[in-house]
Amino acid sequence: xxxxxxxxxxxxxxxxxxxxxxxxxxxxxxxxxxxxxxxxxxxxxxxxxxxxxxxxxxxxxxxxxxxxxxxxxxxxxxxxxxxxxxxxxxxxxxxxxxxxxxxxxxxxxxxxxxxxxxxxxxxxxxxxxxxxxxxxxxxxxxxxxxxxxxxxxxxxxxxxxxxxxxxxxxxxxxxxxxxxxxxxxxxxxxxxxxxxxxxxxxxxxxxxxxxxxxxxxxxxxxxxxxxxxxxxxxxxxxxxxxxxxxxxxxxxxxxxxxxxxxxxxxxxxxxxxxxxxxxxxxxxxxxxxxxxxxxxxxxxxxxxxxxxxxxxxxxxxxxxxxxxxxxxxxxxxxxxxxxxxxxxxxxxxxxxxxxxxxxxxxxxxxxxxxxxxxxxxxxxxxxxxx
Numbered sequence: 001x002x003x004x005x006x007x008x009x010x011x012x013x014x015x016x017x018x019x020x021x022x023x024x025x026x027x028x029x030x031x032x033x034x035x036x037x038x039x040x041x042x043x044x045x046x047x048x049x050x051x052x053x054x055x056x057x058x059x060x061x062x063x064x065x066x067x068x069x070x071x072x073x074x075x076x077x078x079x080x081x082x083x084x085x086x087x088x089x090x091x092x093x094x095x096x097x098x099x100x101x102x103x104x105x106x107x108x109x110x111x112x113x114x115x116x117x118x119x120x121x122x123x124x125x126x127x128x129x130x131x132x133x134x135x136x137x138x139x140x141x142x143x144x145x146x147x148x149x150x151x152x153x154x155x156x157x158x159x160x161x162x163x164x165x166x167x168x169x170x171x172x173x174x175x176x177x178x179x180x181x182x183x184x185x186x187x188x189x190x191x192x193x194x195x196x197x198x199x200x201x202x203x204x205x206x207x208x209x210x211x212x213x214x215x216x217x218x219x220x221x222x223x224x225x226x227x228x229x230x231x232x233x234x235x236x237x238x239x240x241x242x243x244x245x246x247x248x249x250x251x252x253x254x255x256x257x258x259x260x261x262x263x264x265x266x267x268x269x270x271x272x273x274x275x276x277x278x279x280x281x282x283x284x285x286x287x288x289x290x291x292x293x294x295x296x297x298x299x300x301x302x303x304x305x306x307x308x309x310x311x312x313x314x315x316x317x318x319x320x321x322x323x324x325x326x327x328x329x330x331x332x333x334x335x336x337x338x339x340x341x342x343x344x345x346x347x348x349x350x351x352x353x354x355x356x357x358x359x360x361x362x363x364x365x366x367x368x369x370x371x372x373x374x375x376x377x378x379x380x381x382x383x384x385x386x
Contacts, residue, residue, distance in 0.1 A: 001020075001027055001036070001038070001060075001084065002014045002019060002020050003059065004056050004059035004060045005020050005038070005040070005049075005056065005059075007055065007056075007058075007059035008049075008052040008055040008056045008059060009052070009055075010040055010041075010044050010048060010049055010052065010056075011040065011041050011044065012041070017041075018041050019041065020038050020039060020040055020041060021038070021039045022036050022037065022038055022039075023036075023037040023038065023039055023081065024037060030085060030120070031085075031120045031121065032087060032088050032089075032091075032120070032121070033066075033085055033086050033087040033088050033120070034085070034086050035083065035084055035085035035086065036083075036084060037072055037081065037082070037083050037084075038081070038082050038083075038084060039080060039081050040080040040081070040082065041080075042080070044080055045079050045080055046069075046070075046071035046072070046079055046080060046081060046082045047071070047079075047324070049069055049082050050069050050070075050071070050082075050324065050325035051323065051325055053067060053069055053325060056069070060086065062086065063090060064330075065090045065091075065092055065332070065335075066086055066087040066088075066089065066090055066091075067084070067085075067086055067087075068084070068085045068086075068087070068119055068356070069082055069083070069084050069325075070082065070083050070353065071083075071353070073353075085119070085120065087119060087120075091119040091120070091121075091358070092119075092331070092332075092334070092335040092338040092356070092358060093334050093335070094358065096336075096337050096358060096359065096360065096361040097116070097117060097358075097360055097361065098360065098361055098362070098366075099114060099149055099152070099360035099361060099362045099366075100114045100360075101114065101149070101152045101153060101156060101360075101362065101370065102362060102366045102369075102370065104156055105156075105373065106156055106157070106158070106373075106377055107153050107156035107157055108157050108159075108228075109128050109129060109153060109154060109157045109160050109240055109242070109278075110129055110228045110231075110240075112125035112126065112127060113125060113126045113127070113128050113149075113150070113153040114149075114360060115146075115149055115341075115357065115359060115360060116337075116357040116358050116359040116360050117357065117358050117360075118355060118356065118357055118358075119356055119358075124341065124355065124357045126150075126301065126349075127349075128150065128153065128154075128242075128278055129240070129273075129276075129278070130225060130226075130273045130274060131273050131278065131300035131301055131343075131345055132269050132272070132273055132278060132279040132280070132281075132298070132299050132300050132301070133150060133278075133279065133280040133281065133299065133300070133301045133302075133303070134281050134282075134283075134296065134299040134301070134302045134303070134316060135147055135280075135281070135282040135283070135302075135303045135304075135305070135339075136282070136283050136284070136302075136303070136304050136305070136307060136312070136315070136316035136328075137282075137284060137304070137305030137306055137307060137328075137339065138284060138305070138306050138307055138308065139284050140336070141305045141306040141331075141335075141336055141337075142305050142336050142337035142338070142339070142359055143246075143282050143283075143284060143305055144172050144246055144282060145337060145359065145361060145362070146282070146303060146305070146337070146339065146359045147244060147246055147280060147282040148172065148173070148362050148367055149359060149360055149362060150242070150244060150280045151164065151173065151176060151242070151244045151280070152362055152367060152370050154240075154242035154244070154278075155176060155179050155370055155371055155374035156370060156373065156374055156377070157240070158374070158377035158378045158380070158381040158383050159231060159232050159239050159240065159381065159383060160239060160240045160241070160242055161181045161239045161240070161241045161242070161383075161385065161386075162176065162179060162180040162181055162182075162241075162242055162244070163180065163181055163182045163183075163198050163202065163241060163242070163243045163244070164176050164177075164180045164182070164183050164184075164243075164244050164245075165182075165183070165184040165185070165191070165194075165195050165198075165244075165245045165246070165248075165251070166184070166185045166186070166245075166246045166247065167186075167187055167245070167246060167247030167248060167249070167250030167251060168185075168186075168187075168246065168247050168250075169185040169186030169187065169191075170185075171364060172246065172364070173185070173244075173246065173367075175364070175367055175368040175370075175371040175372075176367075176371050178371055178372070178375045179371055179374045179375050179378060179384070180386060181241075181385045181386030182194070182198040182386055183386070184198075187250045187251075187254075189254065189256055189257070191251075192251050192254040192256065192257040192258075192261070193256075193257055195245075195251055195257070195261060196257045196260055196261060196264070198243075199243075199261065199264040199265065199268065200264065202241065202243065202264075202268060202272070202277060203264055203267060203268060205241075205277075206267075206268065206271070206272050206275050206277055209226070209238050209275040209276070209277075210271075210274075210275055212236060212238065213225070213226065213230075213275065216230075224274070225274040225275075226238060226240070226274065226275055226276035231276055238275070238276060239276070239383070240276045240277075240278065241276060241277045241278065242278045242280060243268070243277065243278065243279050243280065244280040244281075245279075245280075245281050245282070246282045247282065247283060247284065248265075248281045248282065248283055249283045249284075249285045262292070262295065265279065265281070265295065266292075266294065266295045266298065269295065269298045269299055270298045273300065279299070281299075293319075296315065296316070296318065297318065297344075299344070300343065300344060300345035301341070301342070301343050301344070301345070301349060302316050302317050302318065302341075302342045302344065303316075303339045303340070303341050303342075303357075304316040304317050304326075304328035304339055304340045304342075305328060305331065305335075305337070305338065305339035306328060306329070306331035306332070306333070306335060306338075306339075307328050307329050308329060309329050310322050310327050310329045312328075312329065313326070313327050313328040313329050313340075316328065317340060317342050317354070318342070318344060321342070321354070324353070324354065325354070326340050326342065326354040328340050337358055337359045337361065338356065338357070338358050338359075339356075339357060339359065340354045340355070340356060340357075341354070341355045341356075341357045342354045342355075
């Protein structure tokens, strides 16, 4: 590994005071690969190492998809310390793991939601409260399946209100109509108009919620945001709302309603999460028309699966992500369901930087069964609406 770092011009010598040093345990076996923590010589940064990942992989005579480099952060790490792990084989080609939600009787969005596994097979979970989500990818690379995970979690929480629209109009989310407060499928004008109505209602309800939150004593609403207890108080009528839209670019490109849909979604993304309104949006065409900067930059969590170019990758993950070593255009066609997960708000993902995640899988029969359980949960809790 030291020789590879030297070949990538990350050190001037392989032994002596100007050579990289392993921290703690030496380079050794870690899970299904090899790894260690390395202190780069003074003057070299973790950012440089991440940017030269391809050169390091070439020096190791291995595929770059088997090499993972992250900066060691926190009190023990520093700007020149990196954690390197080299997998025995490309971990992105593993078969997807079935989501734990498939067997769950019920789930709460106020807890962690299982989403997938990292390259070493470790569980990756999401916190869905007080944030919003953007998923982008080419067709058939796992974008809709990833969105389905979020919808399934919301469906299994009987205290979550679902607003669900599907720009394709296929079967991907048809089973959720039985539990959704508002539902629409297809690109037609009447569906786009129904989305406008649903978003207008949410915008109005968002304003009402903030008025209610302002009126509550500090000990009940300490941060000015919705809490679990407040969301389940029927007198307040402020349940968590999950707004999931697949192929949302279809509605933004609608000539009659697209401009208003974009404006309303931007408004909801900016302040809606604090009032319990969560956006989960998926697109296969992250064009500059769809992904306007002021809209994307208020999305708290972004997931980029395989796209065509690094420019498209940055449209999802944000400007500067390519220089940080995050490029979803490098994924292969065999990397279905694999994406870069990036948190950009003040949530728990933000400090981790970009993570490569293989999303769990819920197939259509499993999703249908989840939605049937979800309807029974809502009927039992008295929360079925719409």
